[in-house]
Amino acid sequence: MKVTLKYFGVIAESAGKSEEVLELQQGLSVRDLKNQQIKKYQIQDAESVQIAVNQNLDKEVELKEGDEVAFLPPFAGG
Amino acid sequence: MDKKKPKKVFVQGAIPPEKIANSIANHQSKTNIGAHSIFLGQIRADEIDGKTVSAIEYSAYEEMAESVFHEIREAAFSKFDITCAHIYHSLGPVKTGELCLFVFTSSAHRKIAIEACNYFVEEIKANVPIFGKEIFEDETHQWKVNK
Numbered sequence A: 001m002k003v004t005l006k007y008f009g010v011i012a013e014s015a016g017k018s019e020e021v022l023e024l025q026q027g028l029s030v031r032d033l034k035n036q037q038i039k040k041y042q043i044q045d046a047e048s049v050q051i052a053v054n055q056n057l058d059k060e061v062e063l064k065e066g067d068e069v070a071f072l073p074p075f076a077g078g
Numbered sequence B: 001m002d003k004k005k006p007k008k009v010f011v012q013g014a015i016p017p018e019k020i021a022n023s024i025a026n027h028q029s030k031t032n033i034g035a036h037s038i039f040l041g042q043i044r045a046d047e048i049d050g051k052t053v054s055a056i057e058y059s060a061y062e063e064m065a066e067s068v069f070h071e072i073r074e075a076a077f078s079k080f081d082i083t084c085a086h087i088y089h090s091l092g093p094v095k096t097g098e099l100c101l102f103v104f105t106s107s108a109h110r111k112i113a114i115e116a117c118n119y120f121v122e123e124i125k126a127n128v129p130i131f132g133k134e135i136f137e138d139e140t141h142q143w144k145v146n147k
Helices: A009-015 A030-040 B017-026 B062-079 B110-127
Strands: A002-007 A019-023 A050-053 A068-072 B010-012 B035-042 B051-060 B082-095 B099-107 B130-136 B141-143
Touching: A002 A009, A009 A068, A009 B130, A030 A050, A030 A068, B010 B062, B017 B035, B017 B099, B035 B110, B062 B082, B062 B110, B082 B110, B099 B110
Parallel strands: A002 A068, B010 B082
Antiparallel strands: A002 A019, A050 A068, B035 B099, B051 B082, B051 B130, B082 B099, B130 B141
16 A cells, blocks of 8 residues: 655654655554654654654554655644 | 645744834734734854854655644644634755744734744644754764754
8 A cells, every 4th residue: 555654853864855655565563664764864853753644743654545644753833 | 714724834044133114014904903913033143062052954754744733733723713714834055143933923812813823833843744854064064852
């Protein structure tokens, strides 16, 4: 299944890109995807990273074709 | 009716002070209002390890941010008896001393306007996916984290 990954802030900086489309194995959990990418791009301060699947935070949903998974560093608005 | 309309929150660059004056002027015809409360976020020249912040460059997961702003508005209108509420947040670089957040709440009475304004600011800081790159005078940077 194809999933779009979006990276923001310091995470985009570590990854060297703000978006990519990955072909993932069916049934891969959000948690595993998060760990895999954190390792791949050596993202620091991993416990502060929040994941939004189709703009919803930290839901342990099953990933499916066409999902948008965003890797969000700590918020700094205001 | 005011609360149902999704509103554009993000503005490119600093929020000009004239926008605050104009917003106040735009409410003079709404005579059921007895109190406005305004919060303005300004970029502070923090000194970190001997280097001084000269600007913050804001970015956001814009689609999600717009929908979170909308949810915050809906929650605020159900919690507080406010007449109207306006929020503006910067994207892109904002220099020290310039404004990056403008929250404007109006109500018949002061307490509600003030409480609602505080609610908006706290919710925005905690829940909206906005990211800030603190740029130092020597052009190095670090990423801001809300306390």
